[in-house]
Amino acid sequence: MMNHSQWLAAMIVEQVLLGKNLNKSFDMILKKYNNSEIDNLSQIKDMVYGAIRDLGKSNFYINKLVQNKIENRCLEALLHIVLFQITHERSNNFTLVNEAVDAAKKIDHKKSAFINAVLRNFLRKKDALQKELNEDESAVYSYPNWWIQKVKNQYPENWKDILIIGNQRPPLTLRINIKKIGVNEYSTILDEHRINHTLVGGECLIINTPLGVDKIPGFLEGKVSVQDFGAQLAAHLIDLKKDQKVLDACSAPGGKACHMLELNEVELIAIESDKQRTMKIQENIDRQGLKATILNKKISSQNEWWDKEFFDRILLDVPCSASGIVRRHVDIKWLRRINDFKSFGDNQLSLLKSAWPMLKENGKLLYVTCSVFEEENRDVIEKFKQDSDNVSELNINFPSNVVHIENQILPSATHDGLFYALLQKN
DSSP: OHHHHHHHHHHHHHHHHTTOOHHHHHHHHHHHSOGGGOSOHHHHHHHHHHHHHTHHHHHHHHHHHOSSOOSOHHHHHHHHHHHHHHHTTSSOHHHHHHHHHHHHHHHOGGGHHHHHHHHHHHHHHHHHHHHHHTTOHHHHHTSOHHHHHHHHHHOTTTHHHHHHHHTSOOOEEEEEOTTTOOHHHHHHHHHHTTOOEEEEETTEEEESSOOOGGGSTTTTTTSEEEOOHHHHTHHHHTOOOTTOEEEEESOTTOHHHHHHHHHOOOEEEEEOSOHHHHHHHHHHHHHTTOOOEEEOOOOOSSOTTOOSOOEEEEEEEOOOOOGGGTTTSTTHHHHOOTTHHHHHHHHHHHHHHHHGGGEEEEEEEEEEESOOOGGGTHHHHHHHHHHOSSEEEEOOOOOTTSOEETTEEOOOSSOOOOEEEEEEEO
16 A cells, blocks of 8 residues: 555655664664565655655745644655655555545544645645745755755856756666676677666666666676766776785775776775675675675774785775765755764865875875765865875876766766875875
8 A cells, every 4th residue: 555655654754854864764664664564665765765855845845835843753754755746746646645644644643634734735736836946946956055055156067967966866887897797798688688778988887777686687696786987987097907905995885896806906905994884895795706805994093903014006985975976865965964074074184194104105095085075075185285295196087978077076877976086105
């Protein structure tokens, strides 16, 4: 029944409204109402992700339709979900409202009439409200106002594209393990399975109609992995040579580590501070039949785990705001706060300063974020260069099909928004 899906979806969205991480909330609710009860997982996902993407729009409608603050956040979440369903024509309006009333009874029996009244009022005023919505930028683009202003200030020419792409469904992008299969050979296999796809470049292709990983030919055998095209550039930009000693700092989930090992015979150490995420690196390495040393340790000023043998290459993919991958993490734009960027930048600079002493003279460090904001990107690199007398920045040449402004890759239909800086030790 749709009302059961709406109810479960409302409990998940409620957690995001309370400031909780979407993935963790999804897992928590699914665990509580075990999978045997959840027949409509794809429908629930559509409701949850759609509602959170569109939160700016539904917030606007709720503020216009409801006089007082809604005390019950789960009921508010249900309204966000059903407003998304109505505006995206997920079913006929009569069915959507009736099912929502039944879902509301599971949350608070006394409030089902309130949900009915709000939604029917929306249907009556829908055309007028949608015209009014066009005057409100936060509602039109569905981001907090401060985020919109920040993107506008930093990207006066590209801000609209960046915001719009952040609200689109991300492409299903694969990286082909060329140690196991050639790009054209794998493309032929997809043709045989009638899986429509586009070759992007390098080891990358995009599946045009998304499907589960268990349905992707060769995935379980490690012939392919899921990884964004922008992220796949790292293994090429770091300029690896045979038998080099490589450190992948902040490695989880291990996509870039695996890619480096697929392309080159190198001795790789992967470091990750989070224990659960360290296990994820191991799973990925094992699935692809690769070899690396994986340590559940921190990059810090001490680096007690380090054997004092210098690295030829260091990949430093630092924790960041994830503002360049907001279409993959739809809750990010609502969970981040404008003051977060100072602490992100401070932490990133600290990690860079902690990793640098482990690099060999003439060695190269590739700094990466999946952010579009300069406080985490260019500002960090410039501060680091000012504070260090043995660093020079090397020029990066991106492939012609990558949309970028200098070192900043902008989100596009084929790749996420990432920042790269290649530093050499003098």
